Amino acid sequence: xxxxxxxxxxxxxxxxxxxxxxxxxxxxxxxxxxxxxxxxxxxxxxxxxxxxxxxxxxxxxxxxxxxxxxxxxxxxxxxxxxxxxxxxxxxxxxxxxxxxxxxxxxxxxxxxxxxxxxxxxxxxxxxxxxxxxxxxxxxxxxxxxxxxxxxxxxxxxxxxxxxxxxxxxxxxxxxxxxxxxxxxxxxxxxxxxxxxxxxxxxxxxxxxxxxxxxxxxxxxxxxx
Numbered sequence: 248x249x250x251x252x253x254x255x256x257x258x259x260x261x262x263x264x265x266x267x268x269x270x271x272x273x274x275x276x277x278x279x280x281x282x283x284x285x286x287x288x289x290x291x292x293x294x295x296x297x298x299x300x301x302x303x304x305x306x307x308x309x310x311x312x313x314x315x316x317x318x319x320x321x322x323x324x325x326x327x328x329x330x331x332x333x334x335x336x337x338x339x340x341x342x343x344x345x346x347x348x349x350x351x352x353x354x355x356x357x358x359x360x361x362x363x364x365x366x367x368x369x370x371x372x373x374x375x376x377x378x379x380x381x382x383x384x385x386x387x388x389x390x391x392x393x394x395x396x397x398x399x400x401x402x403x404x405x406x407x408x409x410x411x412x413x414x415x416x417x418x419x420x421x422x423x424x425x426x427x428x429x430x431x432x433x434x435x436x437x438x439x440x441x442x443x444x445x446x447x448x449x450x451x452x453x454x455x456x457x458x459x460x461x462x463x464x465x466x467x468x469x470x471x
Contacts, residue, residue, distance in 0.1 A: 251329065254302060255336045261300035262340025262423055267348065268292055270341075270424040284413065284420055293409035306412075307334055307422050307448050309400075315452030316397045316459045334423070334448075341427025349431075359432035375429055379442035385417075386450050392418055393454020398462070400455075419447045 269284055269292045284293070296305055304310040310333050320326035349356060359375065366373035392415050399411045412420060419425075422444035429440045 255332060257300050257303045258305070258333055258336035259340040259343065261296055261303035261305035262337040263344045264296050264300065264340075265292070265305055266341040266344035266424045266427065268296075270421045284416075286413065289413045290406070290409045293412060294406060297409070298405070304333060305337065306420050307337055307444060308396075308418055308420055308451050309408075310334055310337070311448035311452035312393060312396055312400055312455045315393075315449075316400070316455035318456065318459070321456075334444075337423035338426045338430070341424045342431055344424075345427055345431045359428055359434055363434075374425065375434055375436040375440055378439050379446070388417060389447055389450040390454035390457065393451040393456075394458030394461075395454075396451070397455030397458040418451060419443050422447065 269289065293305075297303070304313060310330055314320050314326065314330045317326075320330075363373050363376060366376075396408075396411055396415065396418075399407050412418070422440070425440050426437075426444050429437050
C-alpha cells in the first residue's frame with residue numbers, strides 16, 4: 248500500500264481545525280468554545296476547513312461516502328486500508344485539539360464528566376453513556392441520507408456539501424471528535440461511541456453505493 252503521508256497529515260490538520268472551531272470540547276466549554284455544526288456558521292466553518300485542508304475528508308461520514316460510492320473500492324484491500332487509516336487520522340486530529348485546548352483552558356473546560364453529570368441532572372441521556380442499538384428507522388434514514396449525500400458530493404461544489412451537512416442534522420458528523428473526547432477522558436464509554444462511529448458510517452456509505460448503482464442504471468435520455 249502506498250504511504251500517503253501528506254494526505255494523512257492533511258486529515259489530522261482538518262480534524263484538528265473542526266474539533267477546535269466547530270465541535271468544541273466534548274459538547275462545549277464554559278466559554279462556548281466551538282460554534283457548533285448548525286446554521287450559516289456551520290456551513291461557513293466546514294467550507295473554510297475544506298478550503299484550507301484541500302483534499303481532506305475531515306468527517307468520518309464523508310470518508311465512508313467517498314469509499315463506498317465507488318464499487319471498485321469494495322474489493323480493493325488498499326482502499327480499505329487507506330479508509331481505515333484516514334478514520335484514525337481524524338481521531339488523532341481531534342485528540343491533538345483536545346490536548347491543546349485542555350492546556351489552554353484547564354479547569355474552565357466543560358468536559359466529558361461535566362456533560363454526563365449535567366445530562367443526568369436534567370434527566371436526559373448523554374451520547375457517551377447511551378449504548379448503541381439497532382434501529383430500523385434510523386438505519387433506513389442513514390441509507391437514504393447516504394444516497395442523497397452521494398449525489399451532492401458528486402456535484403463537487405464548494406458550498407453544496409456543507410449546506411447538506413447542516414440540513415441533514417441526524418447524521419453523526421462529529422463522531423471522530425466524540426471518539427477523541429472519550430479516549431482522552433478515559434470515560435469507559437468507548438464502545439458506546441465507537442459503534443455509531445463505525446456502523447453509522449457504513450450505513451451512510453451503503454446508501455451512497457445504492458444511489459450510485461441506481462444512477463448508473465437510469466436510462467440516459469436520447470439526444471435529439
